[in-house]
Amino acid sequence: MKKDKQERKKYTDAMIKKLLPKNRRYYLLDSECIGLRIYVQITGEKSFYLQRYISEYKYSKRTKIGDFPEMSITQARKLGAMIKADNVQGKDPILAKAARQKEKTLGDIVEEFEKKKLDAKTSSRNKRNIDDERGQIGAYIYGTSNDAGIQKLWKKYPDAMNIKSKRLSDITTEDIFEYHGAITSRTKYSANRMVRLIRKYYNYAMRKNYFIGKNPASMPKKELNVEEKDHYDYYNTKAMKKLITQLIKFRKKPEYRVPCNAILAALYCGGRPQSEVFNLTIDQIDLDKKLIHYKKSKVGQWSRPINDTMIEHLRYIIELRSNADPVHYY
Incomplete structure (x- = not known):
């Protein structure tokens, strides 16, 4: 009896779900993965099989790769392609499948x-x-x-x-x-x-x-995403010296003096939390011992050392205030 020639189609899960059983088992051919067959049993159960030629056996071999709907048509195509790739390399598909199951995630x-x-x-x-x-x-x-x-x-x-x-x-x-x-x-x-x-x-x-x-x-x-450089980037030594020079120059103008001195203090000090810096008073600064005594907090009163450059900067500000500087005297 001459068999009808099968037509390959691009099946979807919805199309497979609508396939009805017949009085005998039958299969359909997928057009997206050559060799992939969709078998429909008399009971209505559906499974995916892969038919391919294995040179090791010198004949065509069929392997079940999954059941529908536990395995989707997309997953079946992907697994079928992997098995065929193993086959081309001369690997047994069953052994290759076992190896994949042991593969690390x-x-x-x-x-x-x-x-x-x-x-x-x-x-x-x-x-x-x-x-x-x-x-x-x-x-x-x-x-x-x-x-x-x-x-x-x-x-x-x-x-x-x-x-x-x-x-x-x-x-x-x-x-x-x-x-x-x-x-x-x-x-x-x-x-x-x-x-x-x-x-x-x-x-x-x-x-x-x-x-x-x-x-x-x-x-x-x-x-990937474009990462824009911003003010959080670090300055190199050369750029830092240039910045400090410009701040010292601009602070000569009364309208720039306070912000310039504040920025210089932050640079010389290496950065401090706002809550520490903004609440400082003169009596907390010990220029002789080169220390700043912070007020009591949850961890108690404590001190931090300051460098010579910062000492010089603080002496400069104190002198301005002592001489009734119009912007620093308040």
């Missing part, structure tokens, strides 16, 4: 990296740097942060954020793009940082022979 790699590379006792990196990376991992890989904004991010983009549970070979560059985009909706700087960290973790996995292939997080810089 990104979460496994990050956990191992933390234990071996982010241990403050053995790492050469400073503790603050280590704690910062651990914080990023907790927030954007494990999802353990208590921050309400980050928790809201995980609830809004659960699929894009949950890449820790995916096997290394299953994560694509598109997955990284979606992950980056989800974090960008909250903070573009952390989004860029996480892509760089994931790239580092993949490089670690490659060095340990856990992963072979192209690093999916190797995204061009132009594909």
